Amino acid sequence: MPSFKVSLLDYGAGNVRSVRNAILANGYEIEDITSPEQIDDAKVLIFPGVGSYGSAMSVLKKEGYDEPLRKYLANHDRPFFGICLGMQTLFESSEESSEDGESVIPGLGVIPGKVVKFDETKMAVPHIGWNGRILHQDSPVLKHVTEGEDVYFVHSYYAPITDENKEWVLTSTTYSGQRYISAVQRGSVVATQFHPEKSGLTGLHTLKGFLEAVEDGTLSKTTKLSVDPNAQTQLTKRVVVALDVRSNDHGDLVVTKGDQYDVRENHKEGVVEGRGGVRNLGKPVSLAGRYYEEGGDEIAFLNITSFRQGVIDDMPMLQVLEQASRSIFVPLTVGGGIRSHKDEATGKMYSALEVAARYFRAGADKVSIGSDAVYAAEAFVNSGGKKTGETSIETISKVYGVQAVVVSIDPKRVYVKSKEECDGKHAVVIELDESQAGPDGERFCWYQCTVKGGREARDICAVTLAKAVEQLGAGEIMLNCIDMDGQGNGFDHILTTAVASAITIPVIASSGAGKEEHFTNVFKETGVQAALAAGMFHRKEVAIEAVKQHMKDNGIPARRTADS
Secondary structure (H helix, E strand, O other): OOOOOEEEEOOOOOOOHHHHHHHHHOOOOEEEEOOHHHHHHOOOEEEEEOOOHHHHHHHHHHOOOHHHHHHHHOOOOOOEEEEEHHHHOOEEEEOOOOOOOOOOEEOOOOEEEEEEEOOOOOOOOOEEEEEOOEEOEEOHHHOOOOOOOOEEEEEOEEOOOOOOOHHHEEEEEEEOOEEEEEEEEEOOEEEEOOOHHHOHHHHHHHHHHHHHHHHHOOOOOOEEOOOOOOOOOOOOOEEEEEEEEEEOOOOOEEEEEOOOOHHHOOOOEOOOOOOOOEEEOOOHHHHHHHHHHOOOOEEEEEEOOHHHOOOOOOHHHHHHHHHHOOOOOOOEEEEOOOOOEEOOOOOOEEOHHHHHHHHHHHOOOEEEEOHHHHHHHHHHHHOOOOOOOOOHHHHHHHHHOHHHEEEEEOEEEEEEOOHHHOOOOOOOOEEOOHHHOOOOOOOEEEEEEEEOOOOEEEEEEHHHHHHHHHHHOOOEEEEOOOOOOOOOOOOOHHHHHHHHOOOOOOEEEOOOOOOHHHHHHHHHHOOOOEEEEOHHHHOOOOOHHHHHHHHHHOOOOOOOOOOO
8 A cells, every 4th residue: 555645736737637547547546736835745746737838837827836846846855757748847948939929938947958849840740659768867767667668759849958957867769860858857856758648558657666666765766877879769650549439329429430421421320240331339438448458559539420419518428538548548539529619508608628628637638620620721721821819729729739639631532634623722733643533534633621520511622721720730630531431442642642741740641441551551652640540440350469560560660568
């Protein structure tokens, strides 16, 4: 039985529930910090930071937590574990813009140095996914993990190693050649840029090592290691599993899968095997748990009927997230109906930010915005690129950071005979080779975006939309394709190449996977950072492990765990 409770500083950021569940999974009780005075009494303090630097520091200062934190950390002799933004705030300042537009935001000033942004001209930003660590110190915090195990990162800003802070560095990581601090430790103060609560067993074991070292008094017993200055780590390609969730006739949430989005109309419900028709495939929490155990790198819950009902009172989906986050320690995305909402019973309006906040507090790490993003992009393009600051993308990313906002694009291919047939402002026309020609020999096409679950076409293409939402503050694109959905013939490489090459944020390829090689091929032939599948995993036609082995056999980096 542990001799102490873990004090958790939850200042109202995003998904703190997963950190809470990771602590509980390691057998420790939690005491919530609800006032600044409690910090000085804490035996062990864990500070999970999610969102933007400016927003976090503003809340800490407003609520009076900043000075007690500085006092707690001053001598480096009191157990502390900061996560992601909880590490970045330890530095002197950050380039991440604040609400009043200041170029540099002061931090807690515990560690020398400034947090800066990754160079978007050299790499996709944010840095999202599983990457490795290079050890600079031998620490009891890492006694249950090996250097070869990957951990999960999601951030646009990083702390460079300098002469002034190099003694703090516990681990470093490289991303597209850029080395940065991925974990720090000095005395009893520990913090990670990566998310242990989202890094599977490796992350749970990291927290276990920290808490056990506090218990046995060995936390500060570190040893400096020699480091190869040329050592590099590698960002892996992610295998994402999607679960299309909706209510069945009994009001229960079930996972379904149809072809080319016909699941949304439900007219062929009842087919339970094979392709074609709509198939009920099980309960979302149990299926998600299976994919976590099988090695899924991320899991996306897509609420495909939410556009017909209110989201703020969507208790079943909130409960799914709460239950899933108790035992699933990889990133969770939720999509469907992330928009402003009016409660018809009370007349009260809820903003998209409030809707997203409900999902974050329930256990989501990212929200996926669909139709609302299309409308926002159309307005942005038609206005000549003017931001209002009021769209769902802008408001959510401002508070929770761009990495928390995924835009899901549902396009379909439209063939044309020449580039002149389209309005260049709204549609980027792509030239096709002969093998991709249309039914009447057309050698050009554009990808028309849709809303309302693919039921309504809009006058804007996928490339234009992706570029617009990147400007508005999206951190990632989930790129579907109605033509390929459920066909099992592979991803649309023409579409993914066109979108990925037009933007600097990461892209998840979706729709069409049916074989192991489809993942390998899309990673080799396009610039996407992740690929998603649903039906082939649900029906157990292909195992996640088989996909990753095929990737490794063909030189595509996949996540490394203690068992791989």
